[in-house]
Amino acid sequence: MKNILFLLLCLSASAVFGKGNSREDACWISTPEAGADAPNTWIAFRRDFQIRKVPHQALAAIAADTKYWLWINGELAVFEGGLKRGPNPRDTYYDTVDLAPYLKPGENRIAILLWHFGKDGFSHRNSGRAGLFFRMDTGNGSWGSDATWLCRIHPAYGTADGPAPNYRLAESNIRFDARLDLDGWQTAGTNALDGFLPAQEIGRWGDAPWNNLVERPIPQWKDFGIKKTVFERRPGGPVDTIVVPLPYNMQMTPLFTLNDPVGGRSVGIATDHTVAGGTDNLWAEYLTRRGVQEYESLGWLNGERLLLTVPRGVEVLSVGYRETGYDATAEGTFVCSDDFYNRFWKKALRTLYVNMRDNYFDCPDRERAQWWGDVVSLMGESFYTYSTSAHALMGKAIRELVGWQRPDGVLFSPIPGSFKDELPGQMLASVGYYGFWNYYMNTGDRAMIEAVYPAVKKYLSLWTTDDTGLTELRTGGWTWGDWGDNRDLRLIMAGWHCLALDGAARMADLLGSPDDAVVYRQTLERVKEGFNRCWNGYAYRHASYQGETDDRVQALAVIAGIADRSKYDRVLSLFKTQFHASPYMEKYVMEALFVMGEGKYALERTRKRFSEMVDDPNHTTLFEGWGIGERGFGGGTTNHAWSGGAQTVIARHLCGIAPLEPGYGTFLIEPHPASFTSASISVPTVRGMIRSSFEDAPDGFTLNISVPAGTTAIVRLPGTNDTAVAVNGKTPSARQREAAESWRRDGYTSFALAPGAYVITTKGI
Numbered sequence: 190m191k192n193i194l195f196l197l198l199c200l201s202a203s204a205v206f207g208k209g210n211s212r213e214d215a216c217w218i219s220t221p222e223a224g225a226d227a228p229n230t231w232i233a234f235r236r237d238f239q240i241r242k243v244p245h246q247a248l249a250a251i252a253a254d255t256k257y258w259l260w261i262n263g264e265l266a267v268f269e270g271g272l273k274r275g276p277n278p279r280d281t282y283y284d285t286v287d288l289a290p291y292l293k294p295g296e297n298r299i300a301i302l303l304w305h306f307g308k309d310g311f312s313h314r315n316s317g318r319a320g321l322f323f324r325m326d327t328g329n330g331s332w333g334s335d336a337t338w339l340c341r342i343h344p345a346y347g348t349a350d351g352p353a354p355n356y357r358l359a360e361s362n363i364r365f366d367a368r369l370d371l372d373g374w375q376t377a378g379t380n381a382l383d384g385f386l387p388a389q390e391i392g393r394w395g396d397a398p399w400n401n402l403v404e405r406p407i408p409q410w411k412d413f414g415i416k417k418t419v420f421e422r423r424p425g426g427p428v429d430t431i432v433v434p435l436p437y438n439m440q441m442t443p444l445f446t447l448n449d450p451v452g453g454r455s456v457g458i459a460t461d462h463t464v465a466g467g468t469d470n471l472w473a474e475y476l477t478r479r480g481v482q483e484y485e486s487l488g489w490l491n492g493e494r495l496l497l498t499v500p501r502g503v504e505v506l507s508v509g510y511r512e513t514g515y516d517a518t519a520e521g522t523f524v525c526s527d528d529f530y531n532r533f534w535k536k537a538l539r540t541l542y543v544n545m546r547d548n549y550f551d552c553p554d555r556e557r558a559q560w561w562g563d564v565v566s567l568m569g570e571s572f573y574t575y576s577t578s579a580h581a582l583m584g585k586a587i588r589e590l591v592g593w594q595r596p597d598g599v600l601f602s603p604i605p606g607s608f609k610d611e612l613p614g615q616m617l618a619s620v621g622y623y624g625f626w627n628y629y630m631n632t633g634d635r636a637m638i639e640a641v642y643p644a645v646k647k648y649l650s651l652w653t654t655d656d657t658g659l660t661e662l663r664t665g666g667w668t669w670g671d672w673g674d675n676r677d678l679r680l681i682m683a684g685w686h687c688l689a690l691d692g693a694a695r696m697a698d699l700l701g702s703p704d705d706a707v708v709y710r711q712t713l714e715r716v717k718e719g720f721n722r723c724w725n726g727y728a729y730r731h732a733s734y735q736g737e738t739d740d741r742v743q744a745l746a747v748i749a750g751i752a753d754r755s756k757y758d759r760v761l762s763l764f765k766t767q768f769h770a771s772p773y774m775e776k777y778v779m780e781a782l783f784v785m786g787e788g789k790y791a792l793e794r795t796r797k798r799f800s801e802m803v804d805d806p807n808h809t810t811l812f813e814g815w816g817i818g819e820r821g822f823g824g825g826t827t828n829h830a831w832s833g834g835a836q837t838v839i840a841r842h843l844c845g846i847a848p849l850e851p852g853y854g855t856f857l858i859e860p861h862p863a864s865f866t867s868a869s870i871s872v873p874t875v876r877g878m879i880r881s882s883f884e885d886a887p888d889g890f891t892l893n894i895s896v897p898a899g900t901t902a903i904v905r906l907p908g909t910n911d912t913a914v915a916v917n918g919k920t921p922s923a924r925q926r927e928a929a930e931s932w933r934r935d936g937y938t939s940f941a942l943a944p945g946a947y948v949i950t951t952k953g954i
Contacts, residue, residue, distance in 0.1 A: 190286060191214040202934035209389040215324040215333025217252075217392035217399065217544035220340045221714070225319045226576070228307030228362035231346035233374055234321055235339045235382060236299050240381040243292045252283035252322040252402050261299050262375040268513065269487070270410055271304075272405055273313035273359065273547045275605050276648065277592035281316070281399040284409070288325060300375035302343065309607035310359025311558035312548060316398040318402065320391060332387065339385040341694050345369040349474035357556040359606070360471055363488045363739035368452060406588070407581045410546070413512040415444065418535030420508045422499075431497035431505055435452065437809040438462075438493050438543050438828055439512045440553060443473075444485035446506040452479035454500045460482020461490025466555030466813070477503060489513060491543060491553040492827070505869040513546035515582060520878070521574040524838070527867035529796055530839065533803045533860065537833030541570050542812040544830040551585055551603075552813065552826040559586060562773060564617035565624045566831040571841040572631045573872050579874075580632050587628060587637060591644035596659060601666065609737040614685050616759060620645045621689035632850020632875055635699065642696050649693055652686055654712065659719030659731075660686040664746065664902070670741075672771035672814060672822035683720050684745025687713055691749070718749045727759055740767040741774045747781035757785045771814060771822055772799070776834025776858075783842035788863030792843075794834050802832065844870045844881055849903060852876065858894055859905040869911075876900045892949040896942050903929050905937040906951055913952040 217634035219225050220232050222714030251257065251270060259267040295586040305319035322915045324333035349362035374382060395401055420433045435441070443458055458473040473486045499505055512563065519542070523534045544550050548559040549567045564586050571579040593604040600619070601611040618624055625645065629638050653661045660683040662668070670676045690713040697706035723729050728738045729746050745750040752760060770778050775798055800811045810830035835890070841847050845859035853874040862868070862885040869882035877897030884891045896902040912922060921940040928941030938951075 198696075204557055208236075211516065213394055214335075215322060215394065216390040217322045217337045217396065218334045218336070218338055218340070218388035218438055219319050219321065219464040220342055221386060221389040221393050222342050225342060226305070226307060227315050228305075229346075229348045229363070230305045231343040232303045232305070232319060232321075233343045233371060233385075233387060234301040234303065234334075235374070235379065236297070236334075236337065237296060237379055238332060239296050239507075240292060240294065240327070242294060244289055244329065246287055246589060247289040247292060247324040247325055247327045249286050249323060250283050250402075251286060251287050251401065252320075253301075253303050253874065254281070254318060254399065254911045255317050256304045256321045256463065257321065258302045259286075259299070260301075260375045261288060262293060262297055262527060264291055266291045267409065268511075269410060269489070272407075273310075273605060274315055274433050275587055276403045278605075279708075280401040282405050283322065283402045284405045286409070289327075297848070298376055302487075306359045306361070308359055308361070311357040311556050311603045311606045312550065313359035314605050318398050320399065322394065322399075322402070325619075334388070336387050336390050338388040339379060339382055339386045340388045343371060344384075345371070349472065351472075352469040353424055353473075354834050355468035357468075357553065358471060358557060360488055362474070363486060364473055364476070365484065365486070366475040366476040367482055368476065368755075370478070371582070395599070398656065400411065407578060408516040408578060408827055410513045411516040411584055413514075415509050415511045417507055417509040420505070424504065428460055428498050431495075431499055431508060433495035433497070433508050433510075435493055435495060435510065437539050438491060438553075439510075440489050440491050440543060441495075441510040442485055442487055442489050442513050442545060443485065443495050443497075443508070443510050445508045446481065446483045447499075448481045448504040448506060448945055449477040449479060449502070452477050452501065454503055456500075456503065457496075457498035458486050458490075459498075460490050461494045461495045461496065461941070462490070462492040462554040462828075463496075466552060466826035467818075469538045470554045472756045481506070485511065485930045493807070514542060515579070517542075517571075517575040517579040517582075517649060519574055520576045520873040521872070522871045523869070526866040527792070527864070529800070529803060530865075534836060534839075536809060537570065537830075538838050539575055540828055540833055541574065543568060543828055545582060547604075548589070549582060549830075551831070552828050554828065555824060555826055555922050556603070558606065558608070559589070560612075560615065561586075561590060561602040561619040561624075562832045564602075564827075565615075565627075565775060566773065566834045566837075568624065568628060569837040570625075570830065572832050573836060573846075573870075576873055577875055580634075583628055583632075584634070584637060587641060588678060591641045594648070596910045598651050599877040600644070600648050606677060610661075612667050612669045613665040614670050616648065616665075617682070617685035617689040620648060621685070621692035622695075623688065624692065626692035630848045630851055631790070631853070633854075635851070636702060638696050638699060642700055642702075644725065645693055649689060649709075654715055654719065657719040657722055658715040659683055659723070660716050666765060671774045673769050675739055675769040676737040677729075677731055677734040677736070677742045678721060680720065680739070680742040681731055681745065683716055684742060684749050684751070687716050687720070687749040687751060688745075690716070717749075717751050720746065724756065728763055737769065738763055738767050739769055740764060740778055741770045743767075744770070744774070744778040744781040747784050748777060754787050759788055761785065761894075764790070769799065772812070772832035773834070775799075776831075776838060780836045780842065783838060783861065783863075788843060788861050791838070792863050792865075799832070799835070802827075809930060825893060840870060840872065842884075844868060846870065846872050846879060847880060848874075853879075853900055855901045855903060855932075857903050857905065858892075859937070860892060861907075862890075888952070890951045892951075893947070894942070894949070895946050898944045898945045900944060901928070903932040903939065904942060904949065905929075905932070905939045906949075907933055907936060908938050908951070914940075915950045916940070916947055917940070
């Protein structure tokens with residue numbers, strides 16, 4: 190009877206596609222086997238169907254807890270689909286994928302391998318259930334996952350022996366026993382699928398524990414293809430080490446071809462980042478079978494070198510890797526006359542990319558967690574470096590931050606995941622001028638501001654001031670402030686509070702909430718007054734603070750508009766003697782120096798502070814702290830993208846490119862060469878590519894710019910209107926000067942340029 194039932198199910202699985210079901214009729218499915226919901230469980234799903242004609246489009250909605258790989262007719266259609274949970278503490282993402290390119294007339298065979306994380310991490314909320322939801326619509330019919338699917342726990346997958354990854358990671362160390370592999374399961378006929386059972390229907394669209402399904406807001410990963418590479422085998426007794434140099438720190442899945450005449454021997458799969466950042470991170474294990482075999486370890490790792498531990502007697506025939514990552518391209522470019530900053534830019538660009546995937550994260554090895562202090566920096570860098578496809582990752586981060594807001598109004602990160610504590614300073618940075626508002630200015634996405642403003646208003650209502658007007662200290666779950674010592678926390682928080690109030694007031698203006706804007710600006714002025722009461726004639730210091738003068742505080746006072754020009758000389762002196770900021774906050778020190786007109790010293794100080802990581806020949810990325818290991822902070826990771834913040838300052842203040850209106854309809858070009866004699870930059874924007882280059886020579890200054898279609902460039906150059914300025918060989922017209930009137934700045938020559946290419950020359954600047 191059991192065999193007859195199985196045969197009927199197989200026949201049903203090959204039924205002509207077309208009658209199908211609706212999205213609501215498709216089911217969440219899993220295997221009925223015991224242990225399906227355990228951590229690090231892998232489940233194989235199969236379904237065969239027939240179509241008479243290949244449609245132009247066959248959109249599939251696919252949700253998985255947690256990740257999946259999909260083949261159609263043996264061809265890989267999706268490599269690591271799915272996103273970690275979730276958009277809020279309850280709900281789950283789903284993918285939309287067009288499968289038409291993989292279909293053929295007649296019989297089609299679909300195979301899905303599902304990886305259930307089964308545990309929480311700093312970037313994932315565990316649902317407690319393994320599950321798959323699938324529904325495909327061809328335009329002539331639809332077809333969904335149900336009990337006609339066949340599935341089983343993949344017996345070759347398990348958890349590797351040895352140190353488990355630290356608690357921040359939701360992923361487990363993968364063990365694959367090739368002797369238990371299901372050879373050909375993706376393409377075999379259903380009658381040859383040994384051990385496969387009818388799937389168990391465990392829920393419908395919208396059912397717990399996955400609840401509402403939210404469409405994936407970011408693209409599928411960019412697959413750079415499989416690359417074979419050279420390797421070195423280093424003898425080590427009974428186990429040798431295969432060392433595979435990678436071209437740079439990357440997200441990749443390793444693969445190799447082996448020959449083992451015995452079988453059952455363990456091959457370790459790691460990178461030079463498996464133990465890094467002060468913790469045990471991810472690695473994998475492969476158990477050989479007899480003969481020649483090829484394997485790709487599907488859980489991505491990162492590093493500069495791939496390391497395989499291989500028993501003597503196991504021949505390594507080839508080694509390779511598949512690099513994957515967020516689908517964005519480094520369209521922005523930068524080169525200058527200072528080789529240090531060329532090398533800095535290159536490392537910062539690589540560090541940024543290796544920290545983009547399901548979300549922006551602080552590091553790709555220790556945590557993969559979306560800390561929002563990092564996100565603010567990474568968004569700023571991305572706007573000047575990566576294609577506008579990166580904006581979707583920013584939007585996802587913003588929606589998640591407010592989606593996880595607590596009922597009491599508290600915002601916290603990293604999210605999604607198991608972390609629950611508020612870091613007050615990071616939250617203020619997120620909702621303010623450098624966070625949400627900077628996103629709006631670069632994208633023009635008004636709908637996003639409409640969506641998040643209520644959460645911003647609710648959060649800022651939690652912040653109060655004392656009788657001096659200064660911001661009261663919210664301790665939150667972790668009153669962090671920054672890595673390092675000598676943190677004047679009252680004033681650090683007050684500085685971020687000012688920037689948050691500034692951003693909120695701008696949002697209120699945009700959304701037509703003038704009463705809110707008035708309240709924010711009144712509070713802002715009160716906090717500024719309280720902050721300025723902490724000026725002692727030499728520095729900003731809170732009365733309760735006993736440490737060395739905090740350079741972070743002085744920087745926030747400048748960029749938030751608290752410190753007036755009369756204090757700049759004293760602040761500059763402090764920046765030349767106090768070096769307490771971590772690489773995270775050093776960006777704001779550098780920016781403050783440019784605001785003060787001290788660009789040359791800004792470059793000098795940044796070079797001094799970052800030289801160790803920029804000059805390091807063994808790392809293609811920048812560090813979390815100023816050194817590695819004990820000389821770093823927080824475990825000392827060597828791939829922390831917040832250290833690339835100087836990219837933003839160079840682009841925004843030295844090259845002088847910034848949006849003046851949301852979405853770059855009108856934008857600024859105001860170069861301040863500092864110690865550079867030349868620089869060239871291209872900036873990808875929602876309106877097109879902006880290009881600018883300059884040469885600063887003793888006899889004059891030359892600026893070449895390209896203004897995209899549909900935009901206006903406001904060019905500001907230091908000097909009075911009497912300064913000799915030529916645009917394409919002619920003096921700027923009265924009309925060009927008048928068009929720039931609303932953006933005029935004292936002491937600068939200002940004029941507006943329509944789309945096109947220009948050569949601007951000046952004398953005496």
